[in-house]
Amino acid sequence: MRFFDAHCHFDFPRFDGVREQVLAQASEVGVKGLVIPAVRQADWQRVAGLSDPGKGVWYCLGIHPWFVAEHTAQDIDDLEKMLGSQPPGCVGVGECGLDGLRGELSAQLPWFSAQVAIAAKLNLALVVHSVKTHDQVAAVLRAEGGGRTLIHGFSGSYQQACKFIELGCYIGVGGVVTHGRAKKTRDVISRLPVDVLVLETDAPDMAPVGVAKGQNSPVHIPEIFAELAALRGENKEWLAEALMENAGRLYGLAPDELVAHPASL
Ligand SMILES: [Zn+2]
Numbered sequence: 001m002r003f004f005d006a007h008c009h010f011d012f013p014r015f016d017g018v019r020e021q022v023l024a025q026a027s028e029v030g031v032k033g034l035v036i037p038a039v040r041q042a043d044w045q046r047v048a049g050l051s052d053p054g055k056g057v058w059y060c061l062g063i064h065p066w067f068v069a070e071h072t073a074q075d076i077d078d079l080e081k082m083l084g085s086q087p088p089g090c091v092g093v094g095e096c097g098l099d100g101l102r103g104e105l106s107a108q109l110p111w112f113s114a115q116v117a118i119a120a121k122l123n124l125a126l127v128v129h130s131v132k133t134h135d136q137v138a139a140v141l142r143a144e145g146g147g148r149t150l151i152h153g154f155s156g157s158y159q160q161a162c163k164f165i166e167l168g169c170y171i172g173v174g175g176v177v178t179h180g181r182a183k184k185t186r187d188v189i190s191r192l193p194v195d196v197l198v199l200e201t202d203a204p205d206m207a208p209v210g211v212a213k214g215q216n217s218p219v220h221i222p223e224i225f226a227e228l229a230a231l232r233g234e235n236k237e238w239l240a241e242a243l244m245e246n247a248g249r250l251y252g253l254a255p256d257e258l259v260a261h262p263a264s265l
Contacts, residue, residue, distance in 0.1 A: 001240040003225060004247040004258055005034035005218040007095075007127060007152045007172060007200035010057070011047045014204040014214065023055065026218040030240075032056050032259035034218050035251065037095035037127050037152075039064035041075045044082070051089035056260035058251065060092040060127050062115055065099045065108040076114045083122055091251040093119040094127025095152065098140075101131050109140070116144035125251050127152055128169075134160040141167050148250050153202050155185045158192075165196050170250050172200045175208035175216060178227045190231040194239065198246050199225060 005026075015022060026034075033056025038047040044061050051059040061079060063071055083093065096115040098108050119126035126149040130137040134156050141149060151164050152172040161171055176182045177189055189197070201224070203216035208223050225243070229236045244255040251258065 001030050001225075001237055002244060002259060003031045003199060003221045003240060004056075004244055004255075005031055005201050005203075005221050006150060006198045006247050006250065007037055007174075008034040008203045008218050009039075009205070010034060010036045010203070010218070011038075011043060011050050012204055015217075019050070022217055022219060023057070026221070027260060029219060029222050031218050031221045033058065035060060035091060035127075037092075038062055039095055040067040041071055041078070048087060048090070053089045054261050056258065058089050058091045058258075060094040060125070061090065062094040062096040062127065063111055064095050064129060065097050065112065066102055068103070068108055068111045071111070076111070076118075079115070080118050080122075083118060083124060090124075091253065092125030092127055092148075093122075094125075094150075095129050096127070097129035098133035098136055099129060099131045100133045105133065105136065109136070112137075113140050113144055116140055116146050119149075120145045120147055123147060123252075125150065129153075134164070138163050138167060141169070148252065150198055150200075150250055152200060153206055154188075155182070156188070157184070158188045161188055161192055165192070170196050170198045170246060172198050172202075173224065173228055174200045174202050175206040175211070175220070175224060177231065178208040178210075178224060180209075186231055189228065194232070194234065194242050195246060197228070197243060198250055199228070199243050 036059040149169040154171045207216040248255040
């Protein structure tokens with residue numbers, strides 16, 4: 001079986017000095033690629049520099065709701081220009097979104113709307129962070145015409161998930177589903193149509209059960225997958241390949257393109 005980590009902060013310091021090792025370990029357990037989302041302009045060059053499509057390492061550029069205050073309108077112009085130049089390895093806009101538990105929604109909204117509009121205009125994937133803001137996020141997607149969108153690290157109700165699915169969104173499945181206490185999310189994920197599900201770690205955050213806080217890594221994708229397969233009761237080989245197809249459709253690449261090519265390893 002082969003897997004893909006659709007959302008992994010592989011540029012964060014937790015991976016400094018061990019990136020090659022982690023990539024090799026991930027590959028050994030079947031994780032053949034990942035997407036690095038960017039959270040702030042100051043990180044864009046670093047994120048882009050780590051990308052290596054031959055090794056299955058892709059990236060997105062964006063401004064996360066926690067960091068909007070450090071940006072100017074010029075950054076949105078620059079973002080559109082950089083994305084419009086179609087840099088190799090760049091597959092989307094993000095991580096952007098809204099967070100009801102940190103900062104002011106009114107301050108976050110214009111930044112999110114602008115990034116959704118860029119993704120729609122350039123026909124790029126959109127990677128969304130939504131915490132306690134699902135209705136507001138859905139409204140922005142509807143207004144700006146969001147296309148291929150990942151609601152990353154989804155937790156919410158079945159109805160909220162269905163609303164996102166109606167808007168063409170994919171639902172990110174991460175470490176949360178490995179925790180027995182996350183009853184609601186586990187139940188929702190087990191009931192959704194398979195063709196909207198995408199595996200992700202959000203590493204180094206969102207540690208699965210048994211992994212220390214802040215120590216998550218793409219190596220743990222198979223554990224998340226095993227829990228997902230157990231929850232849904234589908235054939236594992238079939239489910240793994242269905243999830244690869246979904247990640248490919250989200251990021252606009254065939255699964256065979258998405259994964260590392262042996263010659264580059
Ligand atoms: Zn993230």
